[in-house]
Amino acid sequence: xxxxxxxxxxxxxxxxAAVDAYLSMLSREQxxxxxxxxxxxxxxxxxxxxxxxxxxxxxxxxxxxTVLVELGRERIEGYxxxxxxxxxVAKSIREALNAPGPVTPEDFVPTADEATLExxxxxxxxxxxxxxxxxxxxxxxxxxxxxxxVRDPEVxxxxxxxxxxxxxxxxxxxxxxxxxxxxxxxxHVKHLAQEGSDRPSNAVALCPNCHRRCHHSSDREEFTASxxxxxxxxxxx
Numbered sequence: 001x002x003x004x005x006x007x008x009x010x011x012x013x014x015x016x017a018a019v020d021a022y023l024s025m026l027s028r029e030q031x032x033x034x035x036x037x038x039x040x041x042x043x044x045x046x047x048x049x050x051x052x053x054x055x056x057x058x059x060x061x062x063x064x065x066t067v068l069v070e071l072g073r074e075r076i077e078g079y080x081x082x083x084x085x086x087x088x089v090a091k092s093i094r095e096a097l098n099a100p101g102p103v104t105p106e107d108f109v110p111t112a113d114e115a116t117l118e119x120x121x122x123x124x125x126x127x128x129x130x131x132x133x134x135x136x137x138x139x140x141x142x143x144x145x146x147x148x149x150v151r152d153p154e155v156x157x158x159x160x161x162x163x164x165x166x167x168x169x170x171x172x173x174x175x176x177x178x179x180x181x182x183x184x185x186x187x188h189v190k191h192l193a194q195e196g197s198d199r200p201s202n203a204v205a206l207c208p209n210c211h212r213r214c215h216h217s218s219d220r221e222e223f224t225a226s227x228x229x230x231x232x233x234x235x236x237x
Contacts, residue, residue, distance in 0.1 A: 010060065012092060017048035018057065019096035022064045023119070026076050027106050030113055037061075037078055067093045073115045098179055103127060110198075112142040112150045120153035121160075122179065129158045132233075135199030139192050149192045156186045159203045168231050169210030169223070185211045189227055190237045201235040 010018075021044055025035045041057050049057055062082035065075040067090055075081070085093075107120040139149040165174050165182035174182030184205040190196030204227055206214070213223055228234045 010089070010092075012096075014049055014052070015060070015089075015092045016096045016099060017044065018060045019064060019093060019099075022061055022076065022079075023097075024104075024106060026074065027109070027111070027116060029076055030074070030111060030116065031109065035076070035078075063089055064093055064097075066090070067097065071097075074113060108154055110136060110150045110152045112140075112148045114148070117151055117153055117156065121156035122181065124154055124157035125160055125181065129154065129161055132200050133158050135197060135203075137197050137199065138195070139198045147193075149198070151192075151198045155198055155200055155203060159186050159200055160184050160205045162200075162233075163205035167207035167210050168204045169206045169213070169227065171230075172207065175207055175209075183208075187211050187214055189214075189224060189234060196237055201233055202237055204231055204234065 021040055025037070025040055029035050037058075041054055041061075044057055045052055045054065058079075059082060061076075061079045063085045065079040066081040066083075066085045068075045069081050070090075071094070103123050107123050109120075111117050111120070133152060133154040135152050135155040136150065139151060141147060141149055160181075163182075163184055165184075166172065167174065167184060174184050176183050185208060186203050187206050188196045188198065189202050189204060192198065196202050210223075214220055217223065228236060
C-alpha cells in the first residue's frame with residue numbers, strides 16, 4: 001500500500017536522483033552493458049527515494065522517457081514513455097536533465113550519441129582539465145542511429161576550455177550562452193568521415209557561423225587552412 005510520501009509531490013532532489021539514475025542506466029545500455037531495472041529501482045528506494053514505492057519509481061522513469069522523447073533524445077528501451085506527464089513534473093525533469101551533476105567515471109567514456117556526448121562534455125567542462133586529453137586516433141563508426149562516430153567527451157570539454165569563450169576561427173566572443181556557458185561548437189579540422197582523429201590536435205572551438213563556414217562556404221578550404229596558423233596546437237593529418 002502506498003504511503004503518504006509515495007502519493008505526494010516529488011521534491012527537486014528526488015527527481016534529480018531519478019534522472020541521474022536513469023541517465024546512468026541509459027549510458028550503460030548504449031555502451032552494450034546489461035542493466036537490471038529492478039535492482040536500480042531497489043537501490044533508489046533504499047537511498048534517495050526512501051519511502052517511494054516500486055511502482056512510483058517505475059512511473060517516474062517512464063515520465064523521464066516521455067520528456068527525453070519530446071526533446072528528441074534517446075531513451076531506455078525498457079521504460080515505455082508515460083502518456084500523461086504533468087507540466088510541473090515535465091519542467092522539473094527537463095531542469096534535472098540539464099543539471100551538470102557530479103562527475104563520475106562514466107562521464108569520461110567515449111560515445112557516439114551526440115546528446116550523451118554533450119552532456120558528459122558539459123559536466124567535464126565545469127572542472128579544470130589540467131592535462132591535455134589523448135583523445136581517439138581512429139574514431140570507430142557506428143550505425144546505431146545513422147552514421148556517427150564514437151568521440152571523447154573530455155576532448156570536447158578541453159578544447160572549449162582552451163578557447164575561453166571565444167571562437168578560435170574569428171576570435172569573437174561566443175554569440176550566446178547555453179546553460180550558463182559560452183556556446184561554441186567543436187569542429188574536427190580533418191573530418192572524422194575523412195579518417196580524421198578525435199584529438200585536441202585536430203579539434204577547434206568555433207562559433208556556429210564559423211563552423212558552417214568550414215562545411216559550406218565557397219572559401220571553406222582557405223578558411224580551414226587558416227585555422228592551422230591561428231590555433232598552434234593543430235597538426236595537419
